Amino acid sequence: MSExxxxxxxxVKRFRRQTVLDGTDLDVQPGEVTVLLGPNGxxxxxxxxxxxxxxRPDGGSIRIAxxxxxxxxxxxxxxxxxxxxxxxxxxxxxxxxVYRICAAWYPSWDAxxxxxxxxxxxxxxxxxxxxxxxxxxxxxMLAAALAIRPPLLLLDEPFAGLDPIAREDVLxxxxxxxxxxxxxxxCTTHDLDVASRIADRVAIMADGRIAxxxxxxxxxxxxxxxxxxxxxxxxxxxxxxxxxxxxx
Amino acid sequence: MNRVxxxxxxxxxxxRRLLVTLLVLIPLVGLGAMFYFPAKHVGKSGFAPWMGLVAxxxxxxxxxxxxxxxxxxxxFARRLxxxxxxxxxxxxxxxxxxxxxxxxxxxxxAEGLRLCIPEKAWRPTTLASYELPLWLSLAVxxxxxxxxxxxxxxxxxxxxxxxAAALLxxxxxxxxxxxxxxxxxxxxxxxxVAVGAYLVLAPLLVGAWSFIRGGRFEGRAWxxxxxGVPLLILLSLPVWGWSTHxxxxxxxxxxxxxxxxxxxxxxxxxxxxxxxxxxxxxxRDLMGRQPKQAIPIRINLTTGAYEEVDxxxxxxxxxxxxxxxxxxxELFTRQFAPxxxxxxxxxxxxxxxxxxxGPEGPVDLVAQDPxxxxxxxxxxxxxxxxxxxxxxxxxxxYDRYRDRLIPYRYERDSLLMAILPTGWLxxxxxxxxxxxxxxxxPLTDTxxxxxxxxxxxxxxxxxxxxxxxxxxxxxxxxxRLWIVDxxxxxxxxxxxxxxxxxxxxxxxxxSSPRLRTPSGHLAVRIHDEGGTTLARLDxxxxxxxxxxxxxxxxxxxxxxxxxxxxxxxxIMVTNQRSIVRLRFGxxxxxxxxxx
Amino acid sequence: xxxxVDPNRDTPPSRQVVxxxxxxxxxxxxxxxxxxxxxRELAVTAMVNPNTISKAYRELALRGVVYGRNGAGVFVxxxxxxxxxxxxxxxTREAVRHAIEDAVxxxxxxxxxxxxxxxxxxxxxxxxxxxxxxVPTGGESHE
Numbered sequence: 001m002s003e004x005x006x007x008x009x010x011x012v013k014r015f016r017r018q019t020v021l022d023g024t025d026l027d028v029q030p031g032e033v034t035v036l037l038g039p040n041g042x043x044x045x046x047x048x049x050x051x052x053x054x055x056r057p058d059g060g061s062i063r064i065a066x067x068x069x070x071x072x073x074x075x076x077x078x079x080x081x082x083x084x085x086x087x088x089x090x091x092x093x094x095x096x097x098v099y100r101i102c103a104a105w106y107p108s109w110d111a112x113x114x115x116x117x118x119x120x121x122x123x124x125x126x127x128x129x130x131x132x133x134x135x136x137x138x139x140x141m142l143a144a145a146l147a148i149r150p151p152l153l154l155l156d157e158p159f160a161g162l163d164p165i166a167r168e169d170v171l172x173x174x175x176x177x178x179x180x181x182x183x184x185x186x187c188t189t190h191d192l193d194v195a196s197r198i199a200d201r202v203a204i205m206a207d208g209r210i211a212x213x214x215x216x217x218x219x220x221x222x223x224x225x226x227x228x229x230x231x232x233x234x235x236x237x238x239x240x241x242x243x244x245x246x247x248x
Numbered sequence: 249m250n251r252v253x254x255x256x257x258x259x260x261x262x263x264r265r266l267l268v269t270l271l272v273l274i275p276l277v278g279l280g281a282m283f284y285f286p287a288k289h290v291g292k293s294g295f296a297p298w299m300g301l302v303a304x305x306x307x308x309x310x311x312x313x314x315x316x317x318x319x320x321x322x323x324f325a326r327r328l329x330x331x332x333x334x335x336x337x338x339x340x341x342x343x344x345x346x347x348x349x350x351x352x353x354x355x356x357x358a359e360g361l362r363l364c365i366p367e368k369a370w371r372p373t374t375l376a377s378y379e380l381p382l383w384l385s386l387a388v389x390x391x392x393x394x395x396x397x398x399x400x401x402x403x404x405x406x407x408x409x410x411x412a413a414a415l416l417x418x419x420x421x422x423x424x425x426x427x428x429x430x431x432x433x434x435x436x437x438x439x440x441v442a443v444g445a446y447l448v449l450a451p452l453l454v455g456a457w458s459f460i461r462g463g464r465f466e467g468r469a470w471x472x473x474x475x476g477v478p479l480l481i482l483l484s485l486p487v488w489g490w491s492t493h494x495x496x497x498x499x500x501x502x503x504x505x506x507x508x509x510x511x512x513x514x515x516x517x518x519x520x521x522x523x524x525x526x527x528x529x530x531x532r533d534l535m536g537r538q539p540k541q542a543i544p545i546r547i548n549l550t551t552g553a554y555e556e557v558d559x560x561x562x563x564x565x566x567x568x569x570x571x572x573x574x575x576x577x578e579l580f581t582r583q584f585a586p587x588x589x590x591x592x593x594x595x596x597x598x599x600x601x602x603x604x605x606g607p608e609g610p611v612d613l614v615a616q617d618p619x620x621x622x623x624x625x626x627x628x629x630x631x632x633x634x635x636x637x638x639x640x641x642x643x644x645x646y647d648r649y650r651d652r653l654i655p656y657r658y659e660r661d662s663l664l665m666a667i668l669p670t671g672w673l674x675x676x677x678x679x680x681x682x683x684x685x686x687x688x689x690p691l692t693d694t695x696x697x698x699x700x701x702x703x704x705x706x707x708x709x710x711x712x713x714x715x716x717x718x719x720x721x722x723x724x725x726x727x728r729l730w731i732v733d734x735x736x737x738x739x740x741x742x743x744x745x746x747x748x749x750x751x752x753x754x755x756x757x758x759s760s761p762r763l764r765t766p767s768g769h770l771a772v773r774i775h776d777e778g779g780t781t782l783a784r785l786d787x788x789x790x791x792x793x794x795x796x797x798x799x800x801x802x803x804x805x806x807x808x809x810x811x812x813x814x815x816x817x818x819i820m821v822t823n824q825r826s827i828v829r830l831r832f833g834x835x836x837x838x839x840x841x842x843x
Numbered sequence: 844x845x846x847x848v849d850p851n852r853d854t855p856p857s858r859q860v861v862x863x864x865x866x867x868x869x870x871x872x873x874x875x876x877x878x879x880x881x882x883r884e885l886a887v888t889a890m891v892n893p894n895t896i897s898k899a900y901r902e903l904a905l906r907g908v909v910y911g912r913n914g915a916g917v918f919v920x921x922x923x924x925x926x927x928x929x930x931x932x933x934x935t936r937e938a939v940r941h942a943i944e945d946a947v948x949x950x951x952x953x954x955x956x957x958x959x960x961x962x963x964x965x966x967x968x969x970x971x972x973x974x975x976x977x978v979p980t981g982g983e984s985h986e
Contacts, residue, residue: 033892049466052327056465073464077329089324092261098324104254105328172887179883179893196850198892231851 005030005065005079005152005184006051012059013046020046021057022208030151030182035195037188037237038205044188045085047205048154051186052082064152078106081145085157087129087137095125098144106148114147121173135166139173146177155187159194167194174198192233202233204240211240251330255338258325262318263311267346270310274303274350275357282361295362296355301385303354304347308392311346313408315339316400316455320463320472332460340452343396347389390448391416397455400463401473419450419484422491439490446487454480499561501526501543503554504842509824511542515811520550522810522819522827522841523557549819549827552843586624586631588712588768589613589648590669595633597622602633602646614646614653625656625664631757632667647672647690649714654690662686666710668734673698673707673716687734700737709757711787712768717742719755726751731790744774744783744792745833752776755792765812782809782818784832795830797837798822846880848889856891860899863889868908868919868927875924879909879917906930 004027013021020043028034038044049055050062053073062069069076089098095118103109118125121139124132129140138158145153158174159167171194178185178198189195195202202219204212212219220232260267278299319325319335326332391412398412399405423443454476462475501508503526513524525542544563547554557563585594595604595613600621604613620637625645633646635653644653649669656664661677671687678684685705687698701707701718706727708717716734721727728751729742741749754775757763763771770785774794779801783794795818808821819829819840827841846863848856867873879885882900886893900917903909908923920926946956 033894054327054466070465074329074331077327082327084322084327088322088327090258090262090318092264093324097261101254101258101324101328104251105330168890171890175890175893176883176887179886193850197848197856197890197895200892200894 003030003065004028004063006186007063008047008051008060009062010060011047011050011057011062013043013050013055013057019208021050021060023060024205024209026203026210026213028152028184028186029201030184032200033178033185033187033198034201034203035187035189035199036203036205037190037192037195039190042205043208044205045156048082048156048186048188051152051154052077052080078108078148079151081148081150081153083138083141083145083153083155083158085160087134087141089129089141091130092128093130094128095123095140095143098129098140099125099147102144102148108149110147110149113149114143117143117146117177120176133166135162135169138162138166138170142170142173142177151183153183153185155185155189157188157190159189159191171197192237196233202236204237206240212236251334252338255334256341258335259315259338259342263315263342266310270303270307270350271353274299274306274354275361277302277306278354278357278361282358282365296358297382297385299358300351300355301388303350303357304385304388304392307347307350308343308388308395309409312343312392312395313399313405315343315396316459316463317403317405317408320400320403320459322466326463332463333456336456336459339396340393340456343392347392351385351389390451393448393451393455397451397458397476400455400458401470401476403469419480419487422484422488426491426494439494442490443487446483450480450483453483498528499543500556501528503545503547503825506825510821510827511808511824513808513810513821515813515819516546519813520548522547522549524808524810524821547827547841549840552841586764587633587648590714594768595648597624597633602635650691665707666716668710668716669714670698670734671696673710673734675707698734700732700734705732708755709772711785712770713787717755717785719752721751726753728752729755729792731787740790742790742792744794763809765815765818767815769815771809771812771818782820782830784815793832795832796835797830798828846885846889848891848895856889857895857898857902860885860889860891860896861902862931864899864903865908865927865931868924869931871924873919873924875919875921877919878915879919881916 006026006028008024008026011021011024012019024043024047026034026036026047036044036047046055050057051064051069053069053076056070064076064079067076067079099111099114103111103114117123121143123136123140123143129137132140142155142158155174158170162170174185174187175198185198187198196216199216201215202212203210204219216233219236281299281302282295316336316339319332325335394412394416395408398415399408402408402411457479458472458476462472465471503510503524507528509527510524511527513522515522523544523546525544527542543560544557545554545560546557585596587595589595589604593604595602597603598610601616602613602622603610605611614635617635617637620635620642623634623636625632625634632648634656635644635646636642643656643658645656645664645667646652647654647667649667661679663675663677664672665675666673668687671689674686674688676684676686682703684703685698685701685707686695688695702720704720704722706719706722708719708729710716711731714734715731718730718732718739719727720730728749731740731742732738733740743749744752752774756773756775757770765771765784769787772783772785772792774781774783774792779799781794781796781799783792785791786793798820800822808824810819810821810827812818813829816832817829818832819827822828825842826839829838829840830836846860848859850856852859854862864873864879873879879900880888882893882896885896889896900909900911904911904917906926907920908926909917910920911917943956
């Protein structure tokens with residue numbers, strides 16, 4: 001197995017008295033799509049934001065290609081393309097503005113790739129992102145994240161809150177860019193259908209820990225025998241996560 | 249574009265709408281305001297700086313509160329590589345660029361409006377008659393830094409301005425305290441610059457630290473404050489320390505400090521303790537006046553130790569009374585008793601009574617009258633006891649030769665020069681006729697011309713034995729000194745040790761009534777070309793014995809004679825800060841304090 | 844025909860891709876030495892991980908249906924169409940046989956079964972040429 005681009009060891013994060021991450025271990029290998037599944041509020045986003053160096057873990061260690069994002073967020077973030085669950089750019093920013101800012105901050109910025117992505121994903125570059133549809137906004141975020149040619153792509157619930165057509169649009173955008181050399185992708189979602197479409201590996205998070213982690217096949221193997229991928233993944237998911245939590 | 253440019257561009261874009269709004273708003277405010285400014289002031293210079301100030305205030309109040317908090321949420325800018333230093337300095341740069349521009353724009357709008365609108369249309373009020381100090385604009389400008397700093401701690405931008413004001417008030421408290429108690433800050437450039445630097449640099453440093461360091465990680469709204477507030481406290485410690493130091497230094501001056509002056513003091517009966525008042529003449533209150541509050545201290549000349557007395561600062565002690573803490577106050581007064589009665593007894597004023605030595609301690613020389621008080625008569629050259637009371641017309645002088653109180657008759661052109669056994673010697677100022685000497689007998693109310701004085705004589709003072717010291721030249725030139733007997737006109741030359749009967753410019757008793765050596769010799773000042781020298785008058789030998797160890801032009805005003813440990817020595821303050829011991833009849837001078 | 848993968852179906856996604864290619868060959872839409880869509884293209888179309896497509900292509904190559912030419916892409920072998928036809932025909936013939944046996948066992952009469960057969964064949968024949976793989980068909984299959 002090659003060197004993990006993202007390595008989380010025993011990560012602990014508490015907010016007030018609530019422990020969100022409670023000894024989370026997760027490795028993401030180059031060239032793989034890892035889908036991080038878990039109920040809402042289980043800490044998937046927190047883990048990603050820890051990896052971005054936006055949240056300081058209370059314990060454990062996170063390394064982005066050997067860099068501790070809590071100590072050196074600048075260098076860690078240069079290696080990460082991050083797509084937030086909601087476009088977080090200022091209201092006035094167009095794709096061009098976002099590109100301009102990213103170009104100044106990311107040494108690996110690829111202007112040609114950026115304009116190709118804008119074309120392929122059909123994002124208008126002079127309309128403020130905030131005034132566009134949610135799906136367009138997510139694609140713009142995706143384009144900005146991909147054009148830095150990051151070795152690690154973090155997708156934080158990229159499909160949450162999208163209508164079916166927008167979701168498919170964004171999904172196609174993501175899938176189209178997955179096969180880029182050794183890029184590792186970590187995508188949090190609770191959408192099992194999406195997970196079974198794109199996951200090379202699946203990690204299921206429950207109670208602040210990674211309850212299941214392995215290749216897609218490994219994870220569904222361990223689920224009770226069932227014919228379909230999604231239902232087998234669902235079974236694995238339900239098996240890993242407390243059913244009460246899923247229902248709530 | 250580089251990152252600095254991009255950051256600045258981003259700040260411009262973030263605030264563009266607001267800034268453009270201000271472009272419209274400021275002239276509108278000006279238009280509204282000008283109808284409340286009297287034309288006569290606006291027509292000159294008043295309006296433009298006022299509008300500049302208003303423009304700065306509006307800009308600071310609208311742009312700064314949200315400036316930093318905007319980037320601290322889940323924002324795109326925050327998750328970029330690199331620290332938040334870039335955005336911080338871009339924001340700072342924006343404020344530093346936009347605020348002066350706002351001032352100029354406001355002033356320009358005011359000028360433009362003034363040119364466009366006829367003065368008749370303006371409605372007068374009094375506001376513009378106030379002079380606008382430049383520092384007010386600067387204060388608002390710097391206030392913007394504080395608001396920017398505070399806005400890193402608060403997500404709610406509405407309270408950023410009141411919060412900054414409250415914080416500033418809190419931090420200004422020690423400064424205010426220092427200024428209030430030591431009201432001379434305005435005259436201390438170094439202190440002003442230091443306080444100014446603190447007021448400017450503290451919000452910049454604290455804001456930068458809060459934003460860059462405190463905003464590193466996502467957290468609660470007050471996470472940046474957790475980083476910034478300790479730094480602010482750290483930065484404020486010098487200010488608090490400075491304030492405390494200032495107040496302490498003000499309240500507890502060090503007599504060894506070259507800036508501190510010693511004013512008014514005396515030597516204690518023990519001969520080694522001196523009591524002096526300390527004053528810091530460098531200090532001025534905001535009106536430019538020197539403070540009158542002096543701090544009484546006691547110095548031990550043998551050890552050099554000193555301590556404040558009567559609680560130091562705030563003491564209302566008049567120093568001679570401080571003796572009460574060391575020895576009998578009346579004893580002290582008697583020791584320096586200014587008058588000698590014909591029988592040699594001493595007389596002094598104490599507690600509104602004229603007293604003298606009795607067989608069993610001090611007794612009243614004149615029976616006390618509860619409706620009267622005793623004071624020292626100051627008109628002319630004579631310092632004699634006077635009793636006043638029962639209305640301002642009641643003013644009596646004590647005639648020691650006749651042992652009675654005699655009503656004083658004020659005459660504008662007549663100066664009482666001496667009370668003598670033969671009568672009261674007056675200097676009659678002639679306006680048409682030449683000035684002349686007259687002798688008035690208070691018992692018979694007759695006036696004669698004293699035959700023993702010529703018009704060229706200048707009477708200096710009366711001696712204890714009823715004679716007068718005279719200089720034989722009325723002009724401000726050199727003259728010889730004589731002791732003249734008022735009864736028979738005998739003139740005795742008054743010599744000076746080692747100088748014989750040499751002429752001098754002048755001779756005068758000390759202004760203070762207490763200057764006598766322990767055995768009762770008067771201390772006088774000899775005025776000469778080289779300056780003024782303190783001398784002891786030996787009446788028996790008809791000799792002035794000068795203490796040549798110290799001579800200075802204004803002796804008698806700046807230095808202060810503290811006292812005489814014995815008949816041959818005097819201890820005095822020279823240059824208002826050194827205590828020296830001089831020996832009469834020699835050039836010996838011993839420096840005693842500061843050590 | 845457009846390649847769709849439905850993770851809700853009984854067959855795993857990579858098998859669905861394999862079946863899609865084999866079907867296309869069996870129907871004659873793909874011929875010998877035709878170039879298959881690139882992995883990325885087909886992944887976007889089918890909305891699955893490109894690795895799934897790669898896996899399917901590897902399986903097809905193992906069966907000798909396609910071969911990879913370095914850098915140029917993946918092409919159908921000379922034997923491909925035949926292999927596909929036999930594989931798919933064998934597999935589906937068995938399935939149809941079972942289905943008919945079930946239907947007969949359930950009491951369907953012969954005419955009704957023939958009518959269904961005609962209808963399915965006719966509809967497939969009409970649909971086949973009109974589908975453009977580039978046009979998304981919507982997400983109803985995932986719901």
